[in-house]
């Protein structure tokens with residue numbers, strides 16, 4: 001019997017490998033995926049492998065763990081190990097699955113938007129606390145539905161903050177602004193899918209510039225009860241310290257605030273003061289070292305009740321302040 005030609009031999013090996021993976025059960029696939037990601041030094045390797053397996057098989061997490069002996073089909077295997085390879089090469093899990101959860105809702109994400117981060121949920125918590133406190137201080141009944149409230153999310157990205165506010169305040173009107181038309185495309189689609197399209201108005205805008213201050217005199221300028229923003233706040237000089245998947249796969253416009261990182265805050269604070277009602281609240285996410293540069297911007301009679309809250313890692317992450325009545329004429 002003559003031995004097979006080398007080409008033929010490698011084809012046979014490939015086929016038997018594929019056949020092997022086709023019969024691979026869920027438990028083994030997960031173990032192999034985790035090992036491959038760990039070898040590539042991917043952080044949260046177990047979670048990433050699990051999410052990619054859920055995505056490739058369409059199964060629920062419960063069925064994954066209650067029936068780990070179930071074999072994958074050949075197509076599932078190929079999809080899963082293909083995604084594991086891409087994740088090992090540095091592509092974020094969320095770009096492979098196309099989604100990320102935020103405030104209990106699922107958001108579509110693409111390379112045009114920042115992947116919503118869990119720490120940004122803290123911004124929503126602070127905003128809700130500050131509005132409730134404002135009602136308490138004014139001895140109003142708490143406005144649970146947001147009826148009559150006008151809210152703004154500057155730098156909306158995927159629309160996650162605007163949608164979280166829309167969910168918390170089912171009667172509020174919300175402006176969601178971003179300088180990136182590509183991000184706004186994603187945000188609009190998310191809002192429509194989540195059922196908020198009628199209450200979130202999207203606009204391309206450099207900070208609040210699309211909301212004309214010139215209309216103030218004619219009383220047509222929308223004055224906000226709440227302005228929330230998670231602006232880009234990383235310094236370009238820090239770029240080399242970022243994880244590769246962030247630096248190479250997330251949009252620069254969403255990451256960098258300038259050479260130092262905190263450059264956008266001065267305009268953001270000035271414009272917020274011009275667009276908030278007296279008693280209106282601004283809530284801003286901060287970079288890990290932004291506070292010393294940002295806090296002095298609130299040293300002005302226009303602002304009162306300044307506060308800073310830590311995130312779970314103990315980093316001073318969320319700044320909030322109230323627009324005082326200073327500078328408002330009676331006609332407003």
Ligand SMILES: C[S@@+](CC[C@H](N)C(=O)[O-])C[C@H]1O[C@@H](n2cnc3c(N)ncnc32)[C@H](O)[C@@H]1O
Pocket residue numbers: 113114115116117120154155156157158159160161177178179180183205206207208230231232233253254255
């Ligand atoms: C850090 S991301 C935040 C995205 C989203 N709000 C979140 O929390 O996941 C910053 C967003 O601000 C937008 N942006 C950057 N510069 C801006 C500017 N001058 N005016 C308005 N939006 C801006 C970016 O396009 C990006 O979507």
